[in-house]
Amino acid sequence: MRRHTISVLVNNQPGVLQRVSGLFGRRGFNIESITVGASEEQGLSRMVIVTTGDDRTLEQISKQLYKLVDVIKVVDLSANPMxxxxxxxxxxxxxxxxxxxxxxxxxxxxxxxxxxxxxxxxxxxxxxxxxxxxxxxxxxxxxxxxxxxxxxxxxxxx
Structure with a gap:
């Protein structure tokens, strides 16, 4: 089990945080930490989520996040120097x-x-x-x- 830090760029809309956190809960993935704030682009927010799991779990999380309408981009920050x-x-x-x-x-x-x-x-x-x-x-x-x-x-x- 590795610790992963994921950056998720989302539309700044009501309910997006709830849908993202709900996805983690429904799939049995734990969120160790989550921060959300405005991004460099107007109308978009950036979520930084820390979770644990193997590479397969991370791939599953990424695929599930992309199924959400308001998710623009998902990046595994922990795969590179950060x-x-x-x-x-x-x-x-x-x-x-x-x-x-x-x-x-x-x-x-x-x-x-x-x-x-x-x-x-x-x-x-x-x-x-x-x-x-x-x-x-x-x-x-x-x-x-x-x-x-x-x-x-x-x-x-x-």
Missing amino acids: VARELALIKISAVPAQRPEILGIVETFRAAVVDIGPHSLVVQAVGDTDKIDAMAELLKPYGIREFSRTGVTAMTRG
Whole structure:
């Protein structure tokens, strides 16, 4: 089982996201992450979907997506060198005495503190999924109160 990152260019119409995600559910394919936003062409949106499966599964997903009327183009980004990023906001319990240790972790991961409260810090981290996971793991002992991440967005390099 490999991890695949798929870019799907679709018409920006109501219900397209529901039809795409429904297709995955009906076929028994899992969506690990999905991001949707405007593309470089007006009237079109780009979905970046991360899923797992073998090459045969990916081929099946691609064929099924092309059967949807609003799907324009499907590209397996993970087949080529790509740039993939994710954004995470992490609220950590942080009494003033612990803050220097937490700030050391934040600096190591080139993240940023975006909010400071009396008993908490909110950290913003941008990077690949492994970087976000590693930083969260190091912050766990301090007490993660809230954790929100965007999901992967990606494009091929060059």
